Amino acid sequence: MSVTLKDVAQAARVSVSTASRALTGTGLTSERTQQRLLLIARELGYRPNPIARGLKTGQSRLVALLVHNLTNASFQVMAEVVQARLKALGYQMLLCIGGDDPQQESDTLTTLVDHRIDGLIVVPTGKNGAQLKALAKDIPIVCLVRRDDATDLETVLADDPQGAYLGTRHLIELGHKRIGLIVGRQDTTSGRERLSGYVRALREAGIARDDTLIHAGHYVPETGVTCCRKLLDLPRPPSAIFVANHEATLGVLRVTAERNITIPDDLSLLCYEDMPWFEWHRPAISIVDNGARDLANLAVDRLLHRMDAKGNGNDGVREYRVGARLIKRDSCRHFDATAPAKSGKSKSSSSKSSAAKSAKV
Amino acid sequence: MSVTLKDVAQAARVSVSTASRALTGTGLTSERTQQRLLLIARELGYRPNPIARGLKTGQSRLVALLVHNLTNASFQVMAEVVQARLKALGYQMLLCIGGDDPQQESDTLTTLVDHRIDGLIVVPTGKNGAQLKALAKDIPIVCLVRRDDATDLETVLADDPQGAYLGTRHLIELGHKRIGLIVGRQDTTSGRERLSGYVRALREAGIARDDTLIHAGHYVPETGVTCCRKLLDLPRPPSAIFVANHEATLGVLRVTAERNITIPDDLSLLCYEDMPWFEWHRPAISIVDNGARDLANLAVDRLLHRMDAKGNGNDGVREYRVGARLIKRDSCRHFDATAPAKSGKSKSSSSKSSAAKSAKV
DNA sequence: CGATACACTGCAAACGATTGCAGAAACGCT
DNA sequence: AGCGTTTCTGCAATCGTTTGCAGTGTATCG
Structure with missing residues (x-):
């Protein structure tokens, strides 16, 4: 043939x-x-023939990337980055979707070692520590975005504490004192870390922590809906909301739209992690960028290093942090303490009517 | 080991x-x-050991899916569907990203056959017909979403003519007579087919085709911006826009927001292909669903069939069409011919006004 | 000029499975 | 008991490479 x-x-x-x-x-x-x-x-x-060669050498020129899903924009860019990098080096990427489900993760892992992958970048669920640990003896593994506490695997993490801190501080600097936080489940690293960053910024600014402003939930849009409602229904609702559970953003946006709350006039909104449409949205949504691109690149670097090092690529470092950065767009604005709360105020602002607008833009 | x-x-x-x-x-x-x-x-x-087995049997238990990118929501769900189906059958999916670039597609294709994949589902760029044809002799191939005219490969297509027809008819039924169309490049099958569906619906309704209402462009948000502006700047702007170039939706949304145009009051908006956030958006965006899930499933079915059939799974059928369907949400409304066009009308709802404010533009 | 090193090359055994062929065992039958 | 079937098992070749080892030829040196 x-x-x-x-x-x-x-x-x-x-x-x-x-x-x-x-x-x-x-x-x-x-x-x-x-x-x-x-x-x-x-x-x-x-x-x-890579198969024949693989049989003899034990290498497959296959590197797997195991992520939770493809819906998450971060995972998308990570996949694209990893694929591009690997291809340039003659590797094929095996992209697997684990659905954040331990069972599925475990199954996939076994299939992957069966196929004798040369390396693995994985966003661990955290429930298969033992298996991962065992695998790590045979093949180079790098964890991405999440740490599996049951292992001592090399891990490339976003700097969530810093990101949350940065975001919160930004809002504080804009004059906000009551800042709602919608964050991920507290049994995830990112959930905990983002909360801690938020708390630190508050403390530094001498603002007392108010637990009624803090809501945690699963990484789904519905979380945004319920949490946002709770926040807005507070006797003294926040003047800004920091959505540090990125999946929840959709829910928050919907609730504010339903309640006719104008962003950023009535409420400042800051989100975690970018989505392609954020900058197209009006108002363009300010975010804390977790640096998905950098994360992926670093993960690939580390993995390649280990693969080259043949066995011990241990440089002593167990954990890498990729800096987050604030991207200011139009969804946060200075808070004027004298202005009315978010009760039904009618807009005087129609000033900028479409006539002016349609000029050219 | x-x-x-x-x-x-x-x-x-x-x-x-x-x-x-x-x-x-x-x-x-x-x-x-x-x-x-x-x-x-x-x-x-x-x-x-699949490698050893593969060497002897010539099979790898690997099936590749080659798509253009992962940003496109349709490709995401397709990838997830394919992965799920294949895994259940003991295959591993090799997800590859071709970037709609012929060169990259060609490279990837070679790597894939090197790895002796058992089957391939590909969204062809259309520029590597010869190569695909040659490959098809050795391994089962199914084309997805796009046809490569240089081949006679089995192809699973969305029913774009019907989808565009359905969408346009919906708008017509709502009373719209001047319907703007923003569609994909006319050198792509989908671009042409969607235009034809639009035209057919118009003709059936006895509405004259007005070419100033029809704009085609690349599959990027910027297309939406420019085309949308052109439409709105028309002496007699359309009362509804059908965005049949899904990437352009973002651009259209931005322009309407900037110009303080309220959807669906001032303008009805209908889009092609779903995005996860469409139903969370306010107003929730009505769409023509191309049935990504069905497409993927059918493609897998056909591929498996061919793989089983060992050589000739030709059932005579060369082309499968998966029906599109209309999903009505809140972005289209009845058109009242008596109401003023989209000139400077001040918002009664006032809801959105300030959004455009941010002067930015 | 003979010995010794050196640079190439080929033979053959792996790698871990599958599979055609033939031998062995078990059985039924006359 | 002898013979033919049938059923199971093992030997060995094979898939396409890589790689240790031995062999060949040529250049180098004393």
Whole structure:
């Protein structure tokens, strides 16, 4: 069916071994024959069979990336980055979707080692520590975004404490004192860390922590709906909301739209993690960027390092933090303490009516 | 390192061949030994090595899905569907991102055949017909969403003519007569087909086609911006816009927000293809659903069929169409011909006004 | 000029499975 | 008991590479 090494060898009237050595460039063959074989191989359109090679060498040139889903914009860019990087190095990426489900993660993991992947970047659920630990003995593994506490795997993390701190401080600097926080479940690292960053910023600013302003929930839009309602229904509702549970953003947006709350006039909104449409939305939504691109790149770097190091790529470091940064757009504004709360106020502002607008933009 | 067939055979005091036959269940071994081997294999934690097996059988248990990107929501759900289906059948999905770039597509394709994938579902760029055709001789291929005209590959397509027709008709039924269309490049199948569906609906309703209402462009948000502006700046702007180039939706939304145009009061908006946030958006955006989920499922079905059929799974059918359907949400409304156009009308609802304020523009 | 090193090359055994072929065991039948 | 079937098992080749080892030829040196 396809051209094998034998074919090349025959055409060149040498043995398979010589052909192999010439083509893989082990340097054990004369310059002349090497060139000749290279040429013949090209003419014949020879492509080495990774399966056969893999059988012998134990390597597959396959690197897996295991993420929870593809809906999350961060995972999308990570996948794209990883794929691009790996391809450039001659690896194929095996992208797997684990659905944040331990069982599925475990299954996938076994399939992957069956296929003798050369390396793995995984966003762990945290429930398969033992398995991961065992795997790590055989293949290089790097954890991404989440840590699996049951292991001591090298992990590339977003700097969530800092990101949350940055975001909260930004809001404080704008004059907000009552800042609602919608954050992820407290049994996840990111959930805890983001809360801590928020708390630290508050403390630094001398603002007392008010637990009625803090809501945690699952990473789904519905969380945004319920939490946002709770916040707005408070006797003294917040003047700003920091949605540090990115999936919840949709829910928050909906509730504010339903209640005719104008962002950022009536309420400032700051979100965690970017989505492609955030900058197209009006008002464009300010965010704390967790640096998905950097995270992915670093993860690949670390993985490659380990793969090269053949066994011990331990540089002592167990955990890398990728800095978060604030991207200011239009959804946060200075808080004027004298203005009325968010009760039904009618807009005087229609000033900028469409006439002016339609100019050119 | 890991348990091989030989280990199992030794433990059971039989030959490797017997072990192999027992475990693969070829029925050529006695019930008793088979059970015994199954047991021992389980105890030892034996997992067959797909690489070794692949070398002998020429199969890899790998099926590739090649899409343009992961940003597109349709591709996301397709990837998830394909992954789920394949995994259930013991295949691993190789998800590849081709970026709609012929060169990259071609490279990826070669890598994939190198890895002896058992099957391929591809969204073709349309520029590598020859290569695809050649590949199709060796492995089962199904095209998805786009057709490659240079081949006669089995193709699973969305019913774009029908979808566009449905959408347009919906708007017409709501009383709209001037319907703007923002559609994809006319050198893509989908671009052409959606335009044709739009035209048909118009003709059926006895509405003259007005080419100033029709704009085509690349699949990027910017297209939405420019096309939308052109439409709104028309002497007689449309009362509804059908965005049949899904990437352009963001741009359209931005322009309308900037110009203080309230949807659906001032302008009805209908989009093609769903995005997760469409139903959370206020107003929730009505769409024509191209049935990404169904498309993916059908593609998998067809591929599996071909893979089973070993060579000729040709059922004569070359092309499958998956019906589109209309999902009515809140972005389209009845058009009242008596109301003023979209000139400077001040908002009664006032809700959105300030959003556009941010002067930015 | 003979010995010794060196640079290449080829043979053959792996890697871990599958599979055609032939031998062994078990059985039924005359 | 002898023979033919049938049923199971094992040997060994094979898939396409890589790689240790031994062999060949040529250059180098004393």
